[in-house]
Amino acid sequence: MVNYNSVTDKVIEDIKAAVSCKVYVGEEINIDFFHDEMPIYGEGQPDVVVDVTSAEEVSNVVKICNENKIPVLARGAGTGLTGAGVSRFGGVMLNMQSMNKILSYDEENMVVKVEPGVLLNDLAEDCLTRGYMYPPDPGEKFATLGGNVATNAGGMRAVKYGTTRNYVRSMEVVLPTGEITQFGATVSKTSTGYSLKDLIIGSEGTLGIITELTLKIIPAPKETISLIVPYEDLDTCISTVPQLFKAHLNPQAIEFMEKEIVNMSEIYIGKSTFPKELEGIDIGAYLLITFDGNDEDELNDIIEEAAEVLMEAGAIDILVADTPNKIKEAWAARSSFLEAIESQTKLLDECDVVVPINMIAKYVHYVNERAKDFPFEVKSFGHAGDGNLHIYTCSNDMEKEEFVKEVEVFMKDIYGKAYEMGGQISGEHGIGFGKKEFLKIFEGDVNTELMRGIKKVFDPNMILNPNKVI
Secondary structure, eight states: OOOOOOOOHHHHHHHHHHOSSOEEEGGGSOGGGGOOSOGGGOOOOOSEEEOOOSHHHHHHHHHHHHHHTOOEEEESSSOOSSSTTOOTTOSEEEEGGGOOOEEEEETTTTEEEEOTTOBHHHHHHHHHHTTEEOOOBOSOTTSBHHHHHHHTOOBTTHHHHOOGGGGEEEEEEEOTTSOEEEEEOSOSOOOSSSOHHHHHTTSTTSSOEEEEEEEEOEEOOSEEEEEEEEESSHHHHHHTHHHHHHTTOOOSEEEEEEHHHHHHHHHHHTOOOSOSEETTEEOOEEEEEEEEESSHHHHHHHHHHHHHHHHHTTOSOOEEEOSHHHHHHHHHHHHTHHHHHHHTOSEEEEEOOBOOGGGHHHHHHHHHHHHTTSSSEEEEEEETTTTEEEEEEEESSSOHHHHHHHHHHHHHHHHHHHHHTTOBSOSSSOOTTTTHHHHHHHHHHHHHHHHHHHHHHHOTTOOBSTTSOO
């Protein structure tokens, strides 16, 4: 473990002299900066928080930290779920939320240039007003784009459009030494040496600090329609998904959910949209599917073919949401799953394991069976189209120490099963602090040492977001 130096009064004065923005110390720092959205992984109090407003200010602060061997962490909206955005060694936190401008659109090259503190929701809405779409669609719409890139956020539309990585053309980055550099270019293809841009994407702020992004956009689809598809049981529900792909259908999103999580969410939002019983059959699980296209006729043809596939695969019925309001209502419960769980749970941990789509049903069945051996509840939902599953362990009556201990045993078991089936630890949330021990176990010594070597090349003094990922 690296021995870091303390933040002295001189360091604080040097930082204040190096920036024009606000600098907070000690009790001036808001406690919201002490944790992210998954506090089970612990808290950490930074000694200094700097509301940086430019790459030059980021560079100036990072140089001071590097010279004095003080840990430094860049943080967006704090919506992460792995403890990556927490200052576990004190030091300096760079609050990137003031760097929140949409800088320019290049419509000929179909890209938009943004600062890293722009919220996903703000870019998505701004694009739509111009007839474009920024396809990445993580569940947390009020995360920053810098955070999305740092975790390679996925979301519900990844099944058709890909993850955040697929939309990053180039970026301006401040290295841990304070140097400002550019990775990538405004081009759609490149074979120009190692892809340094792609090393930064998903590195969770451990290799460099993103200060500007050039992102790909696409023409917005003219028509969208969603289907709520109820099933008697989860196995039949999930087993349907490969049939949609075999039929050459191209859904924008496919989500699966069990009835318990839907009930919880509908109580939370105060509105019921999903049927609980049809034709005398109790509903056990659902698919929520969205298709998009260029016109209504095209979508009608897709829906007709999809309906045939779904019914043959065991769907009880197909409920069509074909207006903006109906689509919004159909997705409201799904979008509120995490908030619903948080509102009704005292102790919470989660994983976003990913497995091949033909293994989803078998994997979820395994998880549910193993959960019977543990003293907490397990609630599952996820992106059925790409195999990314969200598995939450929940308890309202266990002691925290016992909960953490039991969850670790459970997580190790189900991660091992995921790797056995050809999967990995994380599909979109990242590793952060909470999952790094599992990364070491399941990725193995060779891969872990390669990652550690990359970290040392970028960050010789190990100051940037230390003790995260590896």
